[in-house]
Amino acid sequence: MGILRQTDCTATPRAMTHPERPHRNFYGRLKGKHLKNSQRGYLDEDLSALSLGLVDWDVNPDRTPLDLQTRFDGKPVWLEIGFGGGEHMVHQAAQNPDVGIIGCEPYINGVAMLLGKIRRAGTDGVAVYPGDVRDMFDVLPDASIDRAFLLYPDPWPKSRHHRRRFVTAEHLQPLARVLKPGATFRVATDIPDYVRQTMQEVPRHGFTWTAQGPEDWRVAWDDWISTRYEQKALREGRTPHYMTFTRDPD
Numbered sequence: 157m158g159i160l161r162q163t164d165c166t167a168t169p170r171a172m173t174h175p176e177r178p179h180r181n182f183y184g185r186l187k188g189k190h191l192k193n194s195q196r197g198y199l200d201e202d203l204s205a206l207s208l209g210l211v212d213w214d215v216n217p218d219r220t221p222l223d224l225q226t227r228f229d230g231k232p233v234w235l236e237i238g239f240g241g242g243e244h245m246v247h248q249a250a251q252n253p254d255v256g257i258i259g260c261e262p263y264i265n266g267v268a269m270l271l272g273k274i275r276r277a278g279t280d281g282v283a284v285y286p287g288d289v290r291d292m293f294d295v296l297p298d299a300s301i302d303r304a305f306l307l308y309p310d311p312w313p314k315s316r317h318h319r320r321r322f323v324t325a326e327h328l329q330p331l332a333r334v335l336k337p338g339a340t341f342r343v344a345t346d347i348p349d350y351v352r353q354t355m356q357e358v359p360r361h362g363f364t365w366t367a368q369g370p371e372d373w374r375v376a377w378d379d380w381i382s383t384r385y386e387q388k389a390l391r392e393g394r395t396p397h398y399m400t401f402t403r404d405p406d
Contacts, residue, residue, distance in 0.1 A: 208283050233255070234248065239260070240266055246273045262286065325357070341403065343401070348397075351399070364404055
């Protein structure tokens, strides 16, 4: 798919030089039924230039941290976890040219949609990882991210699947590690039980909820752009919730 690769030529046995790759179950779709020819073109022509490069285990078995300062010319770095069709990420990139933005999304159709939007908007300062955010957490330096977004994540509505949600220790602990003290973590969802689990779990992992009153979670952020997922929720009569947390000082 045009993802940047590099060859590991070392002859030293892996067990002596590399950490063991953790077993991580992945739930959800990686690819839809059909990609348009134009979307295939975006993946072939644009993805490698926007790739972070040394994220996947086969190209970085040592889990060497990414050099974000060089990649983004010393700018603050934001992270969007599961960018869907990419409209929010492109909007933020256009509104904040002084910020670098990383988008992580394993669903390749969504990646293709984002690349098309980036090409049409001509936005700079973005990077894309088309894979599991847990692999990217492995190589993000400590306290390197200034803001993170989790917008309309997969709700996994069945009770037995709630452990698959992002707002669990498996994801929140590494997220807390890579966020700078005082960094902002925004969560938007239309699922009441996801709100419950978010409010229960996120503060357990080094975050403080910033709300001072009901409007702080009922009204969207000033720089918000309504996504296609939110529009679907509104059409179906569900109520969006907008939660803002800050990363506690260590």
